[in-house]
Amino acid sequence: MKKILLPLASVALLALAGCSSSMDKKDAMGSDPMMMPFSGPDSVNYSQQLWASLGAAKLVGDAGSNPPAYKGVHPHGAVLTTKTSIVNVDGHSGKAIVKKNFGGEGISVDAVNADPAKYLKAVTVMFKRETGYDAENQDWFWAKYKANGELHTNDKGMQLAGRVAKGKPKGCIACHTAAPGGDYIYTN
């Protein structure tokens, strides 16, 4: 791999004469709507398939079982649960990390353990997709769902599913890049 990539990279660098290769990638993505890093139709469709698989694995939805809750940290929620499992989406098996974010009046760890559905605000998911989906960011698919499986949106109305928000200074990828161990996972 490296043997082939390295000469290519130096040719690209020479051709760009000083332009950074990451700038080049951003331009390429911006000019092609099919390559929208997140919130496009492909990402939204995939998030629905993922939600169905998570439901079948009882990680979300009414039949979903809840691990013990714990006190959360910003930005996810006052109280959280985290559960990891392998699920299959469209023929691809990958690791899914499901974090439920709880909040609201009267919130406490005990209250959530007693009645999780009452306080569930969001279900944030990382799913390890096929190699090459997002090679620079370890091929994670990111999604933020409401309790009913609809997607949350950002302040520009973009649906939070896909490579969220690749190339932006804030968002899932930007913040999780800082997780220790270099695997984008905080709760190791």
Ligand code: HEC
């Ligand atoms: C400002 C920083 C920040 C942003 C933005 C953020 N997260 Fe996180 N995320 C964290 C932290 C910190 C944890 C560990 C929380 C805990 O103690 O359980 C975490 C945990 C998670 C986990 C459990 C796996 C892990 O890394 O421990 C998932 C899944 C997750 N986040 C998904 C998302 C998604 C999806 C988004 C975007 C919609 C997002 N996060 C945005 C900081 C962030």
